[in-house]
Amino acid sequence: MRSRTRGGHGCRQNEAVAHRAGLLRPGSFAVRCCAAALACAGAAVASAAGNDADRAAGAVAAPTRTLSTSYDFAAPHLERRARSVTISIPGCDTRLRTDAPAVPFRTARILLPPGCRVERVEARPGAETRLLQESWKPDRSRTPLPHPHAAAPAAGRPAGDSAHTPELGSGGLYPFQQVEPASVHRLAGCDIALFRVFPVRYAPADGRFFFSPRVDVTVTVAPAAQPAEPRLAPRRWEDVENRIAPFVDNPDMLEEYRAARQELAPPARPAVDYLIVTTESLAPSYQALADRKTRAGLAVTTETMESIMTRFPGRDAAEKLRNCIRHAYTERGIRYVLLGGDVAAVPCRYAHVPRGPAARDSRLPCDLYFACLDGSWNRDGDDRWGETTDGEGGGDVDLLAEIDIGRAPVDTPAEAAAFVEKTIRHEDREHRDAGAVLLLASCLEQGTAQGGAMFDPLLPHLDECAVRRLDDRPHTSPQWGAIDAIRELNRSPRLVLYSGHGDREELMRLSAGDLESLSNRDPFLLYSVGCNPGQFDNDAFSPDSIGEELVKHPRVGAFAAILNVRWGWYDARQEWKYSGEFQIKFFEQLLAESRVDLGTACRRSRHEMLGQVEAGGIMPYRWCYYGITLFGDPHAAFEIPRLAQEPATSPE
Ligand SMILES: [Ca+2]
Ligand SMILES: [Ca+2]
Ligand SMILES: [Ca+2]
Known part of the structure; x- marks a missing residue:
């Protein structure tokens, strides 16, 4: 059987549709948005919603609201090895932290209401939790290994890796909680919060595994501080909706964005689908490609780095190029960018992932910087882009891409x-x-x-x-x-x-x-x-x-x-x-x-x-x-x- 239930993009959309129709396919996880909670979420409500006594007493209601979603999980598959058991669930990934038990999780993706941040998240079993297994040890995650040519991985741990000492939650269970926040990312100005939901938890003291076939997740949100820079206002809002709806577990929230969205003035210039960024000397070589894309029905435009360097702000060429792409996205609705040159012609941005003692070991040329257009990717303004705190408000950088990108590495x-x-x-x-x-x-x-x-x-x-x-x-x-x-x-x-x-x-x-x-x-x-x-x-x-x-x-x-x-x-x-x-x-x-x-x-x-x-x-x-x-x-x-x-x- 084809493994179409492993969390593919289309699969998730199908499930959302299936849920709305009241049909849940067997063998995969399913999502249920709590209708009551979402209905209640239609307007900002106090944390003690409907508590008239408090209001009458003049208590200041905290402007929080809750979003509730339920996740159904298929029965786990247990594969026994010599001394341990590996647990997998269709539609789930595995949380790997060196030396910690490898446990399945499903990524919950919640579209936050406009202008809101996550205050807290809670989970509880939505159905009776079952004892899955006794007296077994879970497979423990090993140190990840790189693929360097002809160099056996060095003995011991690579830099940055450390043994994970599992922290146990109530009842002595691992993971600590049934849900943990992962990150918040932005797609065209809309905030999407990601959480890891754990249907299986493990008690190291006696080797018992517990499985929750349903987990109810409640996210409490509150108004966020005004963002430091204006949110992206994409030209093609329908593109944004078409991307977000199949990606998140609560697509109905898009209605609030629709309502809050201000009608933009008609654009002064026609829309463009495909942007080629190159240099004056290389541009003529791309004319045949531009013609071919035009015949395929795309509106194509070409920008040269020489022109970008004089027309767009930025502290360096890469930032100027990204500002050009942002402008083309918000003003002209581009969907594709071809970076038409090697780094000497079209610059790259280095992203920072700490790995070793030498600075060069931690720098990756990262064209994703030109595709993920929310925020600056370097909030603290230092010489390291893409740090895990370089996003809006000290959170992660934007990792949800607004456009599709490729590079022609030509000189x-x-x-x-x-x-x-x-x-x-x-x-x-x-x-x-x-x-x-x-x-x-x-x-x-x-x-x-x-x-x-x-x-x-x-x-x-x-x-x-x-x-x-x-x-x-x-x-x-x-x-x-x-x-x-x-x-x-x-x-x-x-x-x-x-x-x-x-x-x-x-x-x-x-x-x-x-x-x-x-x-x-x-x-x-x-x-x-x-x-x-x-x-x-x-x-x-x-x-x-x-x-x-x-x-x-x-x-x-x-x-x-x-x-x-x-x-x-x-x-x-x-x-x-x-x-x-x-x-x-x-x-x-x-x-x-x-x-x-x-x-x-x-x-x-x-x-x-x-x-x-x-x-x-x-x-x-x-x-x-x-x-x-x-x-x-x-x-x-x-x-x-x-x-x-x-x-x-x-x-x-
Ligand atoms: Ca983004
Ligand atoms: Ca090269
Ligand atoms: Ca930085």
């Missing part, structure tokens, strides 16, 4: 022309072997860990494809090399996935010199979870990173690639954790509709992972969130052949 008109030619060829001509998929996997240095294990959760999605593999399994030494990889790539697969170690100059066991042997007749889409092949901020080096070379190679190689700009991450026993989870979500998004844009699939898959993003410790999920980068046209569509099935509901 010369010839490279830009090669990129455009492959992009158009992919768009105009059906791949001659649409179902051809190549999976490349290498052994990992940590014990018996195998990159190939990362593909196993994906295989149900590839039922209708002709899958070929190069895989070291079950061996723990390389069983294939560059010659084999070139041979398979030259069979012209349409989709190539690589799971294993990489480096700036090595990917799929190929080095830059090997690329001269490529002769694939149709360009492919590449997704790699290995370290560093997308290290595009490398203009001090030549050639570029191997991922960039694959995308800009004339006529052959990839038309688009999704790559790590720095490390990828995995777990020694569950290799598909961390980077692999983002990859799985990406494919779920591709499968959610018949044709999905690559930029859209990247954005949605990130958003699906948002409940995992950490605010402390080693932060592998945040690392992935910042570092996974699309090199290619964000509007390029891609379709995976699949079994006939009922059409999924389109969230946009």
Whole structure:
């Protein structure tokens, strides 16, 4: 059976629809918004709502209100290992903190009323809690491992990682509470609060597990301080609604935003869908792409960095560029941005995720900065963008993207022309072997860990494809090399996935010199979870990173690639954790509709992972969130052949 209940974007929307119709699909979690609470939430109410005695006595009512939501959970699946039990629930992710019990959770996403903040959140079992298991130990999270090439992870813990001493809540249960706040993020000026809801809790004293098939969550909100800077006022409000409605658990709250929204004056300039940012010297090379997008029905405009530098405010080129994109979003309604140049032409912004003692270890070139347009991403104004307290009011930075973005990592008109030619060829001509998929996997240095294990959760999605593999399994030494990889790539697969170690100059066991042997007749889409092949901020080096070379190679190689700009991450026993989870979500998004844009699939898959993003410790999920980068046209569509099935509901 296809795993369509793992929390895909469309899936959530279906559930919301199912609930409103009174139908709940078996085998998945379900959401119930408390009608009474939401009705009561229609106006600001006192914490003791309706307490006339208090009002009569002149008591000042705290202007709080509550939002209530119920979450139903399918029965847990218990997998016993030698000394422990792994618990999973359809539709839930797993909370991983080193040395703490690995427990399933579901991310609750609550659209806050306009101008409100979270004051507190509470949860209680909505149905009888069951004893699930006795005298067993839960699987404990291991230290996450990076994918550095040919370097076995150092003994001990990486910098920033520390053993998690579980704090026990009432009754000696872990997690401490049944719900915990994760973060608050903003989508086009609307605040969405994320919480982790734990249906299973564990009593370390006697090894008992308790399962709550339903959890009722109550969020109390209060008026927030006026934001330091005005909220984004997007030109296309319908786009915002179409994105938020399937994403949150209480889409009815959009009504309040609709009511509070001021009617904007008619825009002076026509709307634009697709913005190309490049330089004066590269701009002519993108004309063919602009023409192609225009024929596809998009309104396209091009901005040059030379012009942006003189017309937009900002402390540096990256901030000026972001202000240009914000302006194009709010005034002209852009949906896609192509950053049409390598870092020397179109700047990058470094985001900060503390990792090691050297400052350079903690900096990731992060194009997400140009797609998540709420707030400044650097509230304290220092030289570190993207810190976990760099958002509005000291909270997290904005991690909900308003637009879809990709980068063409080109330096010369010839490279830009090669990129455009492959992009158009992919768009105009059906791949001659649409179902051809190549999976490349290498052994990992940590014990018996195998990159190939990362593909196993994906295989149900590839039922209708002709899958070929190069895989070291079950061996723990390389069983294939560059010659084999070139041979398979030259069979012209349409989709190539690589799971294993990489480096700036090595990917799929190929080095830059090997690329001269490529002769694939149709360009492919590449997704790699290995370290560093997308290290595009490398203009001090030549050639570029191997991922960039694959995308800009004339006529052959990839038309688009999704790559790590720095490390990828995995777990020694569950290799598909961390980077692999983002990859799985990406494919779920591709499968959610018949044709999905690559930029859209990247954005949605990130958003699906948002409940995992950490605010402390080693932060592998945040690392992935910042570092996974699309090199290619964000509007390029891609379709995976699949079994006939009922059409999924389109969230946009
Ligand atoms: Ca945002
Ligand atoms: Ca900062
Ligand atoms: Ca570069």
